[in-house]
Amino acid sequence: MMAEKKKKELPRKVVADNRRARFDYDIGEVFEAGIALKGTEVKALRTGKATIHESYAGGKNGELWLFNSYVPEYLEANRFNHEPRRPRKLLMHKRQIHKLTVAVEREGMTVVPLKIYFNEQGRAKVEVALAKGRKAHDKREAVKERDWNRxxxxxxRDRG
Incomplete structure (x- = not known):
């Protein structure tokens, strides 16, 4: 009998994290979406210099798109490079896309990306959340609560 080869599992590598979103929004339901990328975008993402702090997701023609995310140009690619701030298609089930677009239209919520990462199979994924914007006084209250909990x-810990 031949010994079975075990696949070398890679840990989830977070490429871009939107820490500001957890402060600016009340995060609701979280979804995982695939992202349609070009070849140079994948290589540029692996360098870890992408940013999503000003990006958002929105529906267009029954599809979900990620707008204003920044994936820097891949330096080793020459004329076949990608545009850094182009809209990128998010790959989700139709029911999930419908749920998100309805919540945005009816309830005034926003779809914000929380992080971009590579999963165990090496595929780029985006964690998006349905979120409601916070007012300034809500943000101050959240800071007070976080400081008090800390x-x-x-x-x-000091007592016992």
Whole structure:
């Protein structure tokens, strides 16, 4: 009998993280979406210099697109390079896309990307969330609550 080869599983490599989104929005339901990329975009993403802090997702013609995300040009590619801020198609099931677009239209919610990462199979994925924007006083309240929880944990740790 031949010994079975075990696939070398790669850990989830986060390429871009939108930490600001958790502060600016109340995050609701989170979805995982594939992303349609060109060859040079994949190589540029692997360098880890992409940013999604100002990007958002929106529906267009029954499809979901990621707008204003920045994937830098791949330096080793010459004339076949990609445009850094082009809209990128998100790959999701139709039911999920419909759910997101209805929530955006009816409830005034926003679809924000939380992170871009490569999964175990090496495919680029985007974690998007249905979110509701916070007002300035909500942000201050969230900061107070976070600081209080941090102080509370510190006190509990020091006592026992």
């Amino acid at each position: 102080d509370k944990a510190r006190l509990m």
